[in-house]
Amino acid sequence: MICDECGQREATVTLTVVQGTERTLRNLCPECMRRMSNAKGMLSAIFAAAMANMAALAQQRPAETEVEESLEEEALPDKTCERCGMTYAAFKQSGRLGCPGCYEAFREELQPMLQQLHGRTQHAGRQPLQTEAARRTRSRQEELHRLMSEAVQREDFEQAAALRDELRAMAREAAE
Amino acid sequence: MSVSTVLSSRVRLARNYSDLPFDLSERPDLAEDCLSRTAGALATSGADKGFLLHRMADLSEGRRAFLAESRLISGDLARAVQTGAVLLNERDGLSVMIGEEDHLRIQAIRPRMELAEAAGDCFRLEDALSKQVSFAFDPELGYLTACPTNTGTGLRASILVHLPMVSQQGKSGEVSEMAARLGLTIRGVFGKGRLALGDVYMVSNHVTLGRTEEELISAVLAVGRHLTDLEATLRETSRREERLTLENRVYRAWALLRSARTLSSNEFYNLWSSARLGLSLGWIEAEADTLDALLWDTLPQHLVAWRETALDEKKLNEARAECVLNALGKLF
Numbered sequence: 001m002i003c004d005e006c007g008q009r010e011a012t013v014t015l016t017v018v019q020g021t022e023r024t025l026r027n028l029c030p031e032c033m034r035r036m037s038n039a040k041g042m043l044s045a046i047f048a049a050a051m052a053n054m055a056a057l058a059q060q061r062p063a064e065t066e067v068e069e070s071l072e073e074e075a076l077p078d079k080t081c082e083r084c085g086m087t088y089a090a091f092k093q094s095g096r097l098g099c100p101g102c103y104e105a106f107r108e109e110l111q112p113m114l115q116q117l118h119g120r121t122q123h124a125g126r127q128p129l130q131t132e133a134a135r136r137t138r139s140r141q142e143e144l145h146r147l148m149s150e151a152v153q154r155e156d157f158e159q160a161a162a163l164r165d166e167l168r169a170m171a172r173e174a175a176e
Numbered sequence: 177m178s179v180s181t182v183l184s185s186r187v188r189l190a191r192n193y194s195d196l197p198f199d200l201s202e203r204p205d206l207a208e209d210c211l212s213r214t215a216g217a218l219a220t221s222g223a224d225k226g227f228l229l230h231r232m233a234d235l236s237e238g239r240r241a242f243l244a245e246s247r248l249i250s251g252d253l254a255r256a257v258q259t260g261a262v263l264l265n266e267r268d269g270l271s272v273m274i275g276e277e278d279h280l281r282i283q284a285i286r287p288r289m290e291l292a293e294a295a296g297d298c299f300r301l302e303d304a305l306s307k308q309v310s311f312a313f314d315p316e317l318g319y320l321t322a323c324p325t326n327t328g329t330g331l332r333a334s335i336l337v338h339l340p341m342v343s344q345q346g347k348s349g350e351v352s353e354m355a356a357r358l359g360l361t362i363r364g365v366f367g368k369g370r371l372a373l374g375d376v377y378m379v380s381n382h383v384t385l386g387r388t389e390e391e392l393i394s395a396v397l398a399v400g401r402h403l404t405d406l407e408a409t410l411r412e413t414s415r416r417e418e419r420l421t422l423e424n425r426v427y428r429a430w431a432l433l434r435s436a437r438t439l440s441s442n443e444f445y446n447l448w449s450s451a452r453l454g455l456s457l458g459w460i461e462a463e464a465d466t467l468d469a470l471l472w473d474t475l476p477q478h479l480v481a482w483r484e485t486a487l488d489e490k491k492l493n494e495a496r497a498e499c500v501l502n503a504l505g506k507l508f
Contacts, residue, residue, distance in 0.1 A: 084197050095323060096198065097198060097322055097323070097324070098197055098198060099196070099197040099198055100192060100194050100312035100320040103314055103320050110324060113324055114317070114327060114385060117324060117325055117383070117385070118327075118328065118383045118385035118386050119359065119383060119386065120385055120386025120387070121316070121317070121385065121386065122316060122385075123314070123316060123317055123318030123319075123328050123329075123385060124318075124328075124388050124391075125318055125319075125328060125331070125387070125388050125389050126299070126302075126329065126388075126389060127315075128306055128310060128311060128313050129303060129306050
């Protein structure tokens with residue numbers, strides 16, 4: 001089966017494109033599917049189609065998927081990390097990113113996933129010592145910890161609580 | 177109750193070099209680079225005292241399996257035969273795994289509820305390393321890891337707790353639900369699937385992003401305390417209302433453990449749990465450390481290492497019983 005789009009390459013997926021009441025069948029090669037998925041609309045549907053296609057390939061038969069065309073649909077992540085060549089689809093399959101650069105390349109797509117996994121998307125923890133600000137924060141935190149244990153030792157719990165609050169606030173600020 | 181129901185604490189930090197791909201298993205050249213940077217940084221910082229470098233390729237399969245069983249290295253690292261390595265301080269329970277899913281997994285294991293101390297061990301190691309090298313970090317997302325489930329702090333804190341009564345009364349389900357709301361997971365440690373042999377459970381955080389390391393550790397400790405309190409309450413009720421049943425369970429197990437000449441792992445875990453319960457109740461005379469060490473010493477690879485020969489199922493069961501007799505003393 002030849003691709004309806006380019007008329008050259010072998011089509012590997014059949015899409016049923018639904019526009020209002022009209023349905024059209026389209027046979028596409030991977031190349032054209034990728035190109036079309038970069039155009040707006042029908043994107044996550046094509047992603048679903050690609051998934052169905054993979055399942056079908058495993059059984060050696062062409063896939064058939066319905067595609068609802070919609071301009072509001074979220075863009076299908078079909079991106080590639082320039083540093084390591086990892087594609088977003090490959091990441092979705094393996095669950096492992098290719099390199100630290102992937103976080104930049106797939107930032108938009110990773111946000112909702114991180115939100116779902118962790119409930120938050122802003123780091124609040126430790127920072128590398130290399131950043132000067134972090135180094136200053138760290139030494140202030142150490143001082144606060146010292147003052148706090150001194151306050152606890154002399155049973156000045158009010159002071160200790162104030163210091164603890166300051167430490168917590170610093171941890172949050174460090175994240176922002 | 178003077179004997180802790182918390183058996184051990186573990187913290188691990190996932191860290192990666194910003195200029196290397198995460199997966200080094202197909203790239204021995206880069207894996208070697210990763211290894212020499214790490215070992216070099218630790219040596220330069222002077223924090224390498226007590227550490228020995230072991231390449232997985234240089235260790236026998238048995239030794240790798242032994243280290244994985246002891247949790248000093250992960251199963252994934254044990255399988256990274258070609259490119260994996262570990263900087264190991266066995267005595268202090270410290271490991272820097274190199275070439276795991278992430279470039280580095282800095283890990284500390286401590287006894288009892290020393291979770292904050294274990295975290296301190298990891299941070300000291302990380303600080304020592306990061307004076308020499310830089311790790312992949314994003315101001316918004318924190319430390320970047322191969323799997324987004326570890327992104328942010330890259331920290332996994334866990335404690336092992338012995339909960340025979342919580343387990344017996346089927347309360348672990350509701351506790352699990354509570355833990356899940358806090359971003360924590362509770363699961364069995366020994367045995368496959370949903371089993372929790374020996375009634376030993378692991379409480380760990382699965383959320384790693386958006387909380388400080390302190391908050392994550394506090395959450396694990398808080399659930400640990402909740403479980404310990406719940407267990408104590410159930411034990412107290414049982415001691416009051418079903419004393420005979422409880423005594424029967426404890427003393428039978430204690431006698432069997434010190435008499436059996438062959439023990440399957442299932443039987444061992446059952447007896448161990450009851451004996452450990454008796455110890456916590458102050459009914460039997462034994463050292464908690466001795467009893468707790470048996471949990472690891474009776475594992476297959478530990479028994480093989482002890483006997484210095486391959487063991488089939490029958491021989492394993494015999495070795496397990498002998499190991500227990502040696503530790504606890506022979507009754508008959």
